[in-house]
Amino acid sequence: MKKDNKLKLNLQAILTDLLIWIYILGCVSFLVNHWFEKIIQTNFVVIFGVAAGFISFILGLSIGRKIFLPTIKTEGKWYKTFWGWSVFLLLLITFIVGWNLVEVDLYKLFAKFQNAGGIMKGIFNPNMDIFMQCLAALAETIYLALLATAFAIPLAFFLSFFAARNLMPQTFLGNTVYIIVRTIATIFRSIEAIVWAIIFSVWVGIGPFAGMLALMIHSIASLTKLYSEQIENINPGPVEAIKATGANTIQTWIFAVVPQIISPFLAFTIYRWDINVRMATIVGFVGGGGIGLLLLQQQQMLRWQNVGIIIWMIAIVVWIMDMVSAKVRGKLQEM
Amino acid sequence: MKNIIEIKNLHKIYAKGTHAIKGINLDVKEGEFCILLGLSGSGKSTLLRCLNRLIEPTSGEIYIDGEDVIGAKGQKLRYIRRKIGMIFQQFNLIQNLSSITNVLTGKLGYSTLIHSLTFPQHKEDMKTALDNLSRVGLKEFADKKTRNLSGGQQQRVAIARALMQNPKIILADEPVASLDPATADSVMQYLGELNKSDNMTVICSLHFLSLARKYGSRVIALKDGKIVFDGTPKEIDEKRFKEIYGEDAEEVEIR
Structure with missing residues (x-):
């Protein structure tokens, strides 16, 4: 057992070193290509990376050793060690590659401000003529966020009990249910609402309904996670006490778990609605309807004064939502 | 015996x-x-x-x-x-429910899910719960949230909850x-x-x-x-x- 473990740690250490050095050499080859327009073959990168990784693992205190085999003594300051220099090189080369990939250009940032002049003028001279049109679109956005949240609540509420470690029995069935619910929630949450909006705008057509569905799916996944974490944080004492009275599992959940989570659940839900209103704007850009769609149309027609009024109205709504939700959440916490 | x-x-x-x-x-x-x-x-x-x-x-x-x-x-x-009624060091009451509701939970083992969700509609349960609360001297605290009770009062509510089970044994x-x-x-x-x-x-x-x-x-x-x-x-x-x-x-x- 112990021997296996040591072998495993050594393997992990060496693999880490190999990957790090392949990455470093990959970065070097990118920079050579970028600056000198000379192409370095991929197999060279891999071969030299593997070689460098092996050498560093055998010769010195490499990063892999430092992470996975901490029994090895480290002496002195980081700049006197091999792993210290390796980390420094890693960070430095990552930064340089990043700078080049992102095409950072400080000249453009400071010297070409006048290009944005039109937008700035528009923002500070908003076109009040389309105020009512904006209001209608905003209402669409707020209501679609509200519906998305409302539809997400019961499903997330139900699912969260099965995604809470402390409620699922430590049996094969319990563990399986827990892992499946958790995994699905994680996957659905890692797909951004904007991607869901693209899918649904094809599915049900461009408009607020597509946006609502996108936010709903994302909200279910997020709320399931937040709710279940809240359940995992409850005081286990009352659960024990209710179980001891001879209550069945559902009674135990209703009487010992639900009263403990109801106010944090409400707080999270209001917070989620707040997030959904903001996301609804973005989702609108890709076919989710509402103010986002209007903003996209006006922006593409370069009507900066119309864009201006939309931006102001979004800002005001987000600001109000933020304040209201903070107030309500504060009140809930006192309850 | x-x-x-x-x-x-x-x-x-x-x-x-x-x-x-x-x-x-x-x-x-x-x-x-x-x-x-x-x-x-x-x-x-x-x-x-x-x-x-x-x-x-x-x-x-x-x-x-x-x-x-x-x-x-x-x-x-x-x-x-x-x-078997059980009483705990930390009382283990549900803090944001009233004393009477906490006492009623002692009846869960005798009730169906529907019945337990409608406890207030069942007069005989409410009466037993109130009787048990008076037995531990807390009748007037029935509608108070247990979080606002002192430690001793909470433990007495917990005893009333155990009594609700009509137990033969108290742990x-x-x-x-x-x-x-x-x-x-x-x-x-x-x-x-x-x-x-x-x-x-x-x-x-x-x-x-x-x-x-x-x-x-x-x-x-x-x-x-x-x-x-x-x-x-x-x-x-x-x-x-x-x-x-x-x-x-x-x-x-x-x-």
Whole structure:
């Protein structure tokens, strides 16, 4: 057992070193290509990376050793060690590659401000003529966020009990249910609402309904996670006490778990609605309807004064939502 | 008197390897007031929780009122549990519910899900709950959230909840350890009364010998998961006390 473990740690250490050095050499080859327009073959990168990784693992205190085999003594300051220099090189080369990939250009940032002049003028001279049109679109956005949240609540509420470690029995069935619910929630949450909006705008057509569905799916996944974490944080004492009275599992959940989570659940839900209103704007850009769609149309027609009024109205709504939700959440916490 | 609890060669080994209960054999007669003594970690809580299977024993046999506890599953286990009221050191009430609702939860083992969701509509349940609350002197606190009650009041609500089960046995896991001495004694008085006038069998873990002498009819001492003393409270002298609690222990009086 112990021997296996040591072998495993050594393997992990060496693999880490190999990957790090392949990455470093990959970065070097990118920079050579970028600056000198000379192409370095991929197999060279891999071969030299593997070689460098092996050498560093055998010769010195490499990063892999430092992470996975901490029994090895480290002496002195980081700049006197091999792993210290390796980390420094890693960070430095990552930064340089990043700078080049992102095409950072400080000249453009400071010297070409006048290009944005039109937008700035528009923002500070908003076109009040389309105020009512904006209001209608905003209402669409707020209501679609509200519906998305409302539809997400019961499903997330139900699912969260099965995604809470402390409620699922430590049996094969319990563990399986827990892992499946958790995994699905994680996957659905890692797909951004904007991607869901693209899918649904094809599915049900461009408009607020597509946006609502996108936010709903994302909200279910997020709320399931937040709710279940809240359940995992409850005081286990009352659960024990209710179980001891001879209550069945559902009674135990209703009487010992639900009263403990109801106010944090409400707080999270209001917070989620707040997030959904903001996301609804973005989702609108890709076919989710509402103010986002209007903003996209006006922006593409370069009507900066119309864009201006939309931006102001979004800002005001987000600001109000933020304040209201903070107030309500504060009140809930006192309850 | 018949044995209401029979424990045979009970073992509990936790997943992390701690051997908390090491082969306990114990019979408790109906109507006894047993005091469990022992240091923290001696296995008192584990033993109490094995009796109603809040903790799953590793091996051994337990019979409550003649029924096999270890073999019981589902509804059978819940029927056994409702015969056993339990009281905890931290009271374990649901803090943001009213006292009366907390007391009503004692009835869950007797109720269907629908019935338990509509407790306030069932007059007889409400009446029993109020009666039990008055029995512990808290009738006027029925609608107060338990979070606003003092420690002693909370423990009395917990006793009323246990009474709701109409139990034959009361398990009390250090019921007075979070209370001041005067309150501790009053809580113990309620337990003593249940034992005497309702003939409930009580098993109560404690740290104070003075309370053990005052209320217990039998003292069982645990050390490292084994029974090291089983007798009457009077039999515990200074030598026995040091055997249970270690050489350096001094008896602390509380009244």
